[in-house]
Amino acid sequence: xxxxxxxALRQKNLESSTMQGQxxxxxxxxxxxxxxxxxxxxxxxxxxxxxxxxxxxxDADDIAEARSMVLAELIDVGSLVxxxxx
Numbered sequence: 192x193x194x195x196x197x198x199a200l201r202q203k204n205l206e207s208s209t210m211q212g213q214x215x216x217x218x219x220x221x222x223x224x225x226x227x228x229x230x231x232x233x234x235x236x237x238x239x240x241x242x243x244x245x246x247x248x249x250d251a252d253d254i255a256e257a258r259s260m261v262l263a264e265l266i267d268v269g270s271l272v273x274x275x276x277x
Contacts, residue, residue, distance in 0.1 A: 230251070230252070230275060230276075232274065232275060232276055233247060233274055233276045234257065234258075234271060234272070234273050235271070236261065236268055236271055237269045237270045238267050238268060238269055239268070239269045246261060247276065254275075
């Protein structure tokens with residue numbers, strides 16, 4: 192009985208090793224389309240007390256909106272510079 196089990200397992204292993212893998216078709220090699228991502232901005236903030244901070248702004252559609260969002264969230268801002276983040 193043990194020899195039968197051994198041969199049955201060996202037969203399965205031989206069958207699985209002789210099968211070839213699937214080939215990729217040209218349809219699978221198409222480049223993925225990127226979604227229109229919202230632009231990201233980086234804000235350099237200098238506070239009135241001399242501290243500085245870099246803030247990442249993700250939910251703005253343009254620089255003007257990013258600026259207004261930062262100014263709405265922070266207090267005691269002395270200067271502010273906004274740039275596109277690459």
